[in-house]
Amino acid sequence: IIETINSEKFNISVNNNLEILGIVRGDGTDPRKLLFIPSVNDENINIGDTLYTSGISDIFPKGLIVGKIVSKAKEEGMFTVEPAVDVSKLTEVIIIGKGVE
Secondary structure: OOOOOOOOOOEEEEEOOOOOEEEEEEOOOOOOOEEEEEOOOOOOOOOOOEEEEOOOOOOOOOOOEEEEEEEEOOOOOOEEEEEOOOHHHOOOOOOOOOOOO
């Protein structure tokens, strides 16, 4: 099963420029929109912040660009994120994973 980053089931831990940790997940309605849910309410989260993979899990290395915060979301304490890549325009992908034994 492959989940793209804009899937509502996909979650990834991220940091902003100031190392504030949070989760990014798909919006579920718009494939060009993600939601950022910070771990703390912090005034150091700003429109325009770039979000990077945190490296907490062993799935994604630290420092990959996930997207940029473009606005506050309708839900309290969440932010709307524009993904770094429009997955609807991908023409080729490489799938890297552990093989089945």
